Amino acid sequence: MTTLCASTNATAHGLREIQHVQPADSSHFQTTNFDSEVRLGFAHRVRFTRDAFDPANPALREVFAGDRDIATRRAVAFIDAGLMQATDAEIAERLRAAFVAGGRAMPQLVEIVAVPGGESAKENHEIPDIVLQLVNHHRICRKSFVIAIGGGAMLDAVGYGAAISHRGVRLVRMPSTVLAQDDAAMGVKNGINRFGKKNFVGAFAVPYAVLCDERLLETLPDAVYRAGFSEAVKIALLKDPAFFECLERDAARIAARDGAAANPAIRRSAELHLRHIVDGGDPFEANEARPLDFGHWAAHRLESMSAFKVSHGDAVALGLLLDCRYSNLKGWLSDADHARIRAVIAALGLPMRHPLFADHAALLAGADEFREHLGGKLTVTMLRGVGQGFEVHELDHALVRQAALELA
Ligand SMILES: NC(=O)c1ccc[n+]([C@@H]2O[C@H](COP(=O)([O-])OP(=O)(O)OC[C@H]3O[C@@H](n4cnc5c(N)ncnc54)[C@H](O)[C@@H]3O)[C@@H](O)[C@H]2O)c1
Ligand SMILES: [Zn+2]
Incomplete structure (x- = not known):
């Protein structure tokens, strides 16, 4: 017989008991359970602006407005070297000037450091170590700030450094690529790659704030700019048919970098990602289940198979093509x-095929890697x-192979 004492009442300590299970023969071992649910609340401040x-x-x-002691806080800023170079270091000057102008309404900006951008930012522990x-060095306490300005890769690496410093210092992200603004910076994930596997090392941590500045996107190379819209297509396909129709209508203007079409699409994609999270x-x-990872089992594999020469955004476009064709071959998608x-x-100018798809055996190994990363069953x-x-829990290898070969 089992004595079951289930309670959802908060205790005097504020703990919420979920279940006390006392096996009948437990007296001999004297096990006492305090199984409890941990409930956490975080503010996730996400803002879009220009300049x-x-x-x-x-x-x-306004990002710092909620902290009455903000004048006593410090901040160290990390800037993506790609962004730094593209702006002739003017970005650092503008950042410094903004903090000077902000005076006591802002933390004291103690240092600005450029760190490598792109997937190589996640290749090793270098960036998290610099953050640590x-x-x-600057005695950044848990109420002070790490500010990260850059693409999704360096945001992941700097964010991881911030997450493990003192078990988490405040992180302000300023994403500077389309993909980082319309997806990566909205999330609560930070990390780096290890063993050739994406995001093998990392931590969940909610950023203190995310401030997206559409002006930062102006210096992006065309290919990087466009690659970010694969995540917008992904989230539209999952959650918002009307948004997908907007993308259909505006794809050519977006690819031509018409901000009047592109910026609302970036914001909508960001909002949908944020709402899901x-x-x-x-x-x-x-x-x-990780619905936001639609198209990603193959995408992550293509990235690692290419030694990260295929960008995440391009890989997601290719991964979507594969899973949509698979869905079509299965008779699910018309x-x-x-x-x-x-x-x-x-029409968005994203890649439509890749020679690595020919290596379907290596590709399929990605499904297992994906399963392992998520835990549990595929x-x-x-x-x-x-x-x-x-959601599906198995892949028909013959059909994956057929779809992959068509895209090779
Ligand atoms: N944490 C998450 O939830 C999450 C979600 C999606 C993607 N990601 C990660 O994001 C990464 C991809 O990020 P990305 O697509 O932003 O690419 P990226 O960070 O690799 O940046 C691409 C290139 O653009 C340069 N760059 C950045 N901003 C620039 C600017 N304004 N002007 C000129 N050059 C600039 C970088 O230096 C780099 O060379 C992947 O590692 C992916 O796994 C993370
Ligand atoms: Zn992605």
């Missing part, structure tokens, strides 16, 4: 919807129609 460093723009000051060293009930990804998806990806999102994702 964040213009002293007349209050957006940056500067947090130590905040309202989806699984921000730290304890469940097996020919018409499949054609629409291919047309949008093509769970991959497939598509029944625009806005109709669903």
Whole structure:
């Protein structure tokens, strides 16, 4: 017989008991259970603006407005070397000037450091180590700030350094690529690659704030700019058919970098990613299903198979093409919807094929890697129609092979 004492009442300590299970024969071992649910609340401040460093723009000051002791805090800023180079280091000057103008409404900016951008930022522990060293050197406490300005890769690496410094100092992200603004910076994940595997090392940590400045995108090379829209296509396919129609309508203008079409698409994609993370009930990804990773089992594999020469954004476009064709071959996705998806990806100027798809055996090994990273059984999102994702737990290898060979 088992004595079951289930309670959802908060205790005097504020602990919420979930279940006390006392096996009948436990007296001999005298086990006492205090199994409890840990509930956490975080503010996730996400703002979009233009010209964040213009002293007349209050957006940056407002990020810090909730902290009454802000004048006593310090900040160390990390800037993506690609962004630094593209702006002739002017970005650092503008940042410094913004902090000077902010006066006591802002933390004291003690140092600005350029760190490598791109996937190589995640190749080793170099960037997290630099963050640790500067947090130590400048006595950045848990109420002070690490500011990271750059692409998704360096945000992941700097964010990881911030997450493990004092078990978490405040992180302000200023994403400077489309992909970082429309997806990566919205998340609560930080990390670096190890053993040739994406994000093998990392930590979940909610950033203190995310400030997206559309001006930062102006110096992006065309290919990097466009690559970020694969994540917008992904989230539209999963969650928002009307948004997908906007992308269909505006794809050519977006590819031509028309801000009037592109910026609303970036914001909508960001909002959908954010809503999923905040309202989806699984921000730290304890469940097996990871719908935001639609197209990603193959994407991550293509990145590592190419020694990270294929960018994450391009790999996601290719991964979407593969899983949409697979869904189509399975009879889940109609020919018409499949054609629409291919047309949008093509009109956005994203890659439509890659020779690495010919190595379908190596590709398929990615499914197992993906499963291992998520934990539990294989769970991959497939598509029944625009806005109709669903989970499957096995892949038909012959059909993956067929789809992959068509895209090689
Ligand atoms: N943490 C998450 O939830 C999450 C989500 C999605 C993607 N990611 C990660 O994000 C990474 C991809 O990020 P990305 O697509 O932003 O690419 P990226 O960070 O690799 O940057 C691409 C290139 O652009 C340069 N760059 C950055 N900003 C620039 C600017 N404004 N002007 C000129 N050059 C600039 C960088 O130096 C780099 O060379 C991947 O590692 C991916 O795994 C993380
Ligand atoms: Zn992604």
